Amino acid sequence: MDLQLTGKTIIITGGSDGLGAATAKTLAAEGANVVIAARGLEKLTSVAASIGGQALAVQTDVTNPVHLENLVTQTMTRFGRIDAIVNNAGRAAAKPFESITDLEWQEDLDMKFYAAIRLSRLAVPHMRAVGGGSIVHILATGGKTPGANSMPSTVSRAAGMALMKAMSKDLGKDNIRVNGVLIGLVESDQWVRRAAQNNQSLENLYAKLPLENNIPLARVGQAAEFADFIAFLVSTRAAYISGCAINFDGGMSPAF
Ligand SMILES: NC(=O)c1ccc[n+]([C@@H]2O[C@H](COP(=O)([O-])OP(=O)(O)OC[C@H]3O[C@@H](n4cnc5c(N)ncnc54)[C@H](OP(=O)(O)O)[C@@H]3O)[C@@H](O)[C@H]2O)c1
Structure with missing residues:
Protein backbone atom coordinates (compact mmCIF):
# COMPACT_ATOMS: atom_id res chain seq x y z
CA MET A 1 0.00 0.00 0.00
CA ASP A 2 1.39 3.40 -0.97
CA LEU A 3 0.86 5.74 1.98
CA GLN A 4 1.14 8.74 -0.36
CA LEU A 5 3.39 10.60 2.05
CA THR A 6 5.85 11.82 -0.58
CA GLY A 7 6.30 15.58 -0.27
CA LYS A 8 4.25 15.82 2.93
CA THR A 9 5.79 17.56 5.95
CA ILE A 10 5.41 16.08 9.41
CA ILE A 11 6.62 17.48 12.74
CA ILE A 12 7.53 14.94 15.43
CA THR A 13 8.27 16.20 18.93
CA GLY A 14 10.58 14.01 20.98
CA GLY A 15 12.06 12.93 17.65
CA SER A 16 15.61 12.44 18.88
CA ASP A 17 15.13 9.17 20.73
CA GLY A 18 12.98 6.08 21.14
CA LEU A 19 9.62 6.04 19.43
CA GLY A 20 9.86 9.55 17.99
CA ALA A 21 13.16 8.82 16.24
CA ALA A 22 11.82 5.51 14.88
CA THR A 23 8.73 7.29 13.59
CA ALA A 24 10.79 10.01 11.89
CA LYS A 25 12.91 7.38 10.10
CA THR A 26 9.87 5.43 8.90
CA LEU A 27 8.05 8.55 7.70
CA ALA A 28 11.16 9.72 5.83
CA ALA A 29 11.51 6.27 4.24
CA GLU A 30 7.92 6.70 3.03
CA GLY A 31 8.94 9.95 1.31
CA ALA A 32 7.86 12.56 3.86
CA ASN A 33 9.86 15.54 5.01
CA VAL A 34 10.30 15.23 8.76
CA VAL A 35 10.97 17.92 11.33
CA ILE A 36 12.23 16.52 14.60
CA ALA A 37 12.21 18.48 17.85
CA ALA A 38 13.84 17.79 21.21
CA ARG A 39 16.03 19.56 23.76
CA GLY A 40 19.32 17.65 23.40
CA LEU A 41 21.06 18.88 20.23
CA GLU A 42 23.59 16.09 19.83
CA LYS A 43 21.11 13.21 19.49
CA LEU A 44 18.75 15.38 17.48
CA THR A 45 21.32 16.28 14.84
CA SER A 46 22.59 12.71 14.74
CA VAL A 47 19.09 11.35 13.99
CA ALA A 48 18.55 14.06 11.36
CA ALA A 49 21.93 13.25 9.77
CA SER A 50 21.06 9.55 9.64
CA ILE A 51 17.90 10.45 7.69
CA GLY A 52 19.52 12.99 5.33
CA GLY A 53 18.14 15.96 3.42
CA GLN A 54 14.51 15.16 4.13
CA ALA A 55 15.04 15.86 7.85
CA LEU A 56 15.24 19.12 9.74
CA ALA A 57 16.34 19.18 13.39
CA VAL A 58 15.03 22.06 15.49
CA GLN A 59 16.25 22.23 19.07
CA THR A 60 13.05 22.69 21.06
CA ASP A 61 11.83 22.48 24.62
CA VAL A 62 8.14 21.81 24.07
CA THR A 63 7.30 23.42 27.42
CA ASN A 64 8.52 26.77 26.04
CA PRO A 65 5.89 28.51 23.83
CA VAL A 66 8.56 30.61 22.08
CA HIS A 67 10.43 27.43 21.10
CA LEU A 68 7.21 26.02 19.61
CA GLU A 69 6.71 29.19 17.53
CA ASN A 70 10.29 28.83 16.29
CA LEU A 71 9.64 25.17 15.41
CA VAL A 72 6.71 26.08 13.19
CA THR A 73 8.51 29.06 11.63
CA GLN A 74 11.56 26.96 10.78
CA THR A 75 9.37 24.19 9.35
CA MET A 76 7.58 26.65 7.07
CA THR A 77 10.84 28.31 6.01
CA ARG A 78 12.43 24.98 5.07
CA PHE A 79 9.52 22.97 3.68
CA GLY A 80 6.71 25.53 3.12
CA ARG A 81 3.89 23.34 4.45
CA ILE A 82 2.70 21.32 7.44
CA ASP A 83 0.59 18.21 6.86
CA ALA A 84 0.79 16.47 10.22
CA ILE A 85 2.15 16.70 13.72
CA VAL A 86 2.93 13.94 16.18
CA ASN A 87 2.84 15.28 19.74
CA ASN A 88 5.16 12.65 21.18
CA ALA A 89 7.60 14.33 23.61
CA GLY A 90 7.14 12.95 27.10
CA ARG A 91 8.55 10.94 29.94
CA ALA A 92 7.30 8.65 32.67
CA ALA A 93 5.99 10.36 35.83
CA ALA A 94 4.18 8.13 38.33
CA LYS A 95 4.10 8.68 42.09
CA PRO A 96 1.71 8.41 45.02
CA PHE A 97 -0.83 11.26 45.05
CA GLU A 98 0.28 12.95 48.27
CA SER A 99 3.95 13.08 47.27
CA ILE A 100 3.39 15.09 44.08
CA THR A 101 4.12 18.80 44.38
CA ASP A 102 2.34 21.59 42.50
CA LEU A 103 5.50 22.07 40.48
CA GLU A 104 5.53 18.41 39.40
CA TRP A 105 1.87 18.61 38.37
CA GLN A 106 2.57 21.78 36.39
CA GLU A 107 5.68 20.36 34.70
CA ASP A 108 3.86 17.21 33.62
CA LEU A 109 0.90 19.14 32.24
CA ASP A 110 3.23 21.63 30.49
CA MET A 111 5.06 18.82 28.69
CA LYS A 112 2.23 16.41 27.89
CA PHE A 113 -0.83 18.65 27.63
CA TYR A 114 -0.09 22.35 27.06
CA ALA A 115 2.66 21.55 24.54
CA ALA A 116 0.15 19.59 22.43
CA ILE A 117 -2.36 22.43 22.64
CA ARG A 118 0.17 25.09 21.69
CA LEU A 119 1.86 23.25 18.82
CA SER A 120 -1.48 22.11 17.38
CA ARG A 121 -2.85 25.68 17.53
CA LEU A 122 0.20 26.98 15.67
CA ALA A 123 0.07 24.22 13.04
CA VAL A 124 -3.69 24.18 12.30
CA PRO A 125 -3.76 27.29 10.03
CA HIS A 126 -0.97 25.76 7.92
CA MET A 127 -2.84 22.44 7.66
CA ARG A 128 -5.99 24.29 6.66
CA ALA A 129 -3.99 26.07 3.94
CA VAL A 130 -3.07 22.71 2.33
CA GLY A 131 -6.61 21.33 2.55
CA GLY A 132 -6.35 19.28 5.74
CA GLY A 133 -4.04 17.37 7.97
CA SER A 134 -3.55 14.94 10.80
CA ILE A 135 -2.71 15.50 14.45
CA VAL A 136 -1.67 12.58 16.63
CA HIS A 137 -1.34 12.92 20.39
CA ILE A 138 0.87 10.18 21.83
CA LEU A 139 -0.69 9.15 25.14
CA ALA A 140 -0.60 6.11 27.43
CA THR A 141 -3.12 3.40 28.30
CA GLY A 142 -3.07 4.65 31.90
CA GLY A 143 -5.11 7.61 30.67
CA LYS A 144 -8.08 5.22 30.32
CA THR A 145 -7.32 3.14 33.42
CA PRO A 146 -5.46 5.26 35.97
CA GLY A 147 -4.11 3.04 38.75
CA ALA A 148 -2.54 3.59 42.14
CA ASN A 149 0.69 5.60 42.14
CA SER A 150 0.20 6.53 38.48
CA MET A 151 -0.08 10.31 38.70
CA PRO A 152 0.60 12.88 37.39
CA SER A 153 1.08 11.12 34.04
CA THR A 154 -2.22 9.25 33.86
CA VAL A 155 -4.15 12.45 34.58
CA SER A 156 -2.23 14.41 31.93
CA ARG A 157 -2.94 11.57 29.46
CA ALA A 158 -6.65 11.55 30.29
CA ALA A 159 -6.70 15.31 29.66
CA GLY A 160 -4.93 14.62 26.36
CA MET A 161 -7.69 12.18 25.37
CA ALA A 162 -10.41 14.77 26.06
CA LEU A 163 -8.39 17.34 24.13
CA MET A 164 -8.08 14.95 21.19
CA LYS A 165 -11.82 14.21 21.11
CA ALA A 166 -12.87 17.86 21.38
CA MET A 167 -10.31 18.98 18.77
CA SER A 168 -11.56 16.31 16.35
CA LYS A 169 -15.05 17.82 16.60
CA ASP A 170 -13.82 21.38 16.04
CA LEU A 171 -11.41 20.65 13.21
CA GLY A 172 -13.23 18.00 11.19
CA LYS A 173 -14.83 20.66 8.99
CA ASP A 174 -11.31 21.62 7.85
CA ASN A 175 -10.46 18.00 7.02
CA ILE A 176 -8.06 17.93 9.96
CA ARG A 177 -8.16 14.57 11.74
CA VAL A 178 -7.17 14.27 15.39
CA ASN A 179 -6.39 10.97 17.09
CA GLY A 180 -4.71 9.66 20.20
CA VAL A 181 -2.43 6.62 20.41
CA LEU A 182 -2.33 5.08 23.88
CA ILE A 183 0.90 3.20 24.41
CA GLY A 184 1.25 0.24 26.72
CA LEU A 185 4.87 -0.96 26.78
CA VAL A 186 7.03 -0.47 23.71
CA GLU A 187 10.80 -0.91 23.31
CA SER A 188 12.51 2.47 23.41
CA ASP A 189 15.41 4.40 24.88
CA GLN A 190 13.50 5.05 28.10
CA TRP A 191 13.64 1.29 28.82
CA VAL A 192 17.34 1.20 27.92
CA ARG A 193 17.91 3.90 30.57
CA ARG A 194 15.66 2.09 33.08
CA ALA A 195 17.59 -1.18 32.66
CA ALA A 196 20.92 0.60 33.15
CA GLN A 197 19.63 2.37 36.29
CA ASN A 198 18.53 -0.97 37.76
CA ASN A 199 21.74 -2.77 36.77
CA GLN A 200 19.61 -5.16 34.76
CA SER A 201 20.11 -6.43 31.22
CA LEU A 202 17.72 -4.99 28.67
CA GLU A 203 16.78 -8.51 27.52
CA ASN A 204 15.82 -9.39 31.08
CA LEU A 205 13.69 -6.29 31.44
CA TYR A 206 11.89 -6.89 28.12
CA ALA A 207 11.29 -10.52 29.15
CA LYS A 208 9.86 -9.54 32.57
CA LEU A 209 7.58 -6.68 31.51
CA PRO A 210 4.97 -8.78 29.63
CA LEU A 211 4.70 -11.22 32.55
CA GLU A 212 4.38 -8.48 35.18
CA ASN A 213 1.79 -6.62 33.10
CA ASN A 214 -0.21 -9.57 31.72
CA ILE A 215 0.24 -8.62 28.08
CA PRO A 216 -1.89 -11.07 26.03
CA LEU A 217 0.55 -11.01 23.10
CA ALA A 218 3.27 -11.93 25.63
CA ARG A 219 5.86 -9.40 24.53
CA VAL A 220 6.55 -5.69 24.55
CA GLY A 221 5.93 -3.81 21.32
CA GLN A 222 8.67 -2.79 18.90
CA ALA A 223 9.46 0.79 17.96
CA ALA A 224 9.26 -0.09 14.25
CA GLU A 225 5.71 -1.48 14.74
CA PHE A 226 4.73 1.76 16.45
CA ALA A 227 6.28 3.81 13.65
CA ASP A 228 4.40 1.83 10.98
CA PHE A 229 1.12 2.47 12.75
CA ILE A 230 1.78 6.21 13.08
CA ALA A 231 2.76 6.38 9.40
CA PHE A 232 -0.60 4.86 8.47
CA LEU A 233 -2.50 7.14 10.86
CA VAL A 234 -1.00 10.38 9.53
CA SER A 235 -1.46 9.27 5.91
CA THR A 236 -4.55 9.83 3.81
CA ARG A 237 -5.02 6.03 3.88
CA ALA A 238 -6.53 6.72 7.31
CA ASP A 249 -0.49 -2.24 23.80
CA GLY A 250 -0.65 -5.89 22.63
CA GLY A 251 -4.07 -6.17 24.29
CA MET A 252 -2.77 -5.16 27.74
CA SER A 253 -5.36 -2.55 28.67
CA PRO A 254 -8.70 -3.79 30.05
CA ALA A 255 -10.34 -0.70 28.53
CA PHE A 256 -11.16 -0.31 24.84
N1 LIG B 1 7.89 3.44 25.43
C1 LIG B 1 6.85 3.17 26.20
O1 LIG B 1 6.68 2.01 26.66
C2 LIG B 1 5.84 4.24 26.53
C3 LIG B 1 4.75 3.91 27.35
C4 LIG B 1 3.78 4.88 27.59
C5 LIG B 1 3.91 6.16 27.04
N2 LIG B 1 4.99 6.45 26.27
C6 LIG B 1 5.09 7.82 25.73
O2 LIG B 1 5.51 7.79 24.37
C7 LIG B 1 6.32 8.93 24.08
C8 LIG B 1 7.67 8.49 23.54
O3 LIG B 1 8.27 7.67 24.53
P1 LIG B 1 9.71 6.99 24.37
O4 LIG B 1 9.61 5.70 25.08
O5 LIG B 1 10.15 7.03 22.95
O6 LIG B 1 10.61 8.01 25.24
P2 LIG B 1 12.17 8.35 25.17
O7 LIG B 1 12.92 7.25 24.53
O8 LIG B 1 12.52 8.74 26.57
O9 LIG B 1 12.21 9.64 24.24
C9 LIG B 1 11.60 10.84 24.68
C10 LIG B 1 11.86 11.94 23.66
O10 LIG B 1 11.18 13.13 24.13
C11 LIG B 1 12.14 14.21 24.15
N3 LIG B 1 11.76 15.18 25.18
C12 LIG B 1 11.66 14.97 26.51
N4 LIG B 1 11.31 16.13 27.12
C13 LIG B 1 11.19 17.07 26.14
C14 LIG B 1 10.87 18.46 26.12
N5 LIG B 1 10.59 19.14 27.25
N6 LIG B 1 10.86 19.10 24.93
C15 LIG B 1 11.14 18.42 23.79
N7 LIG B 1 11.43 17.13 23.73
C16 LIG B 1 11.47 16.45 24.90
C17 LIG B 1 13.49 13.52 24.42
O11 LIG B 1 14.60 14.30 24.03
P3 LIG B 1 15.31 15.37 25.03
O12 LIG B 1 15.34 14.74 26.38
O13 LIG B 1 16.66 15.60 24.43
O14 LIG B 1 14.47 16.61 25.00
C18 LIG B 1 13.33 12.29 23.52
O15 LIG B 1 13.57 12.64 22.17
C19 LIG B 1 6.40 9.73 25.39
O16 LIG B 1 5.41 10.71 25.43
C20 LIG B 1 6.14 8.66 26.45
O17 LIG B 1 5.65 9.20 27.67
C21 LIG B 1 5.95 5.52 26.00
Missing part, protein backbone atom coordinates in the same frame (compact mmCIF):
# COMPACT_ATOMS: atom_id res chain seq x y z
CA ALA A 239 -8.71 9.50 5.88
CA TYR A 240 -11.89 8.47 7.76
CA ILE A 241 -10.30 7.89 11.17
CA SER A 242 -10.69 10.77 13.60
CA GLY A 243 -11.56 11.25 17.25
CA CYS A 244 -10.18 7.84 18.28
CA ALA A 245 -8.15 6.91 21.36
CA ILE A 246 -6.44 3.80 20.00
CA ASN A 247 -4.62 1.39 22.30
CA PHE A 248 -1.19 0.29 21.08
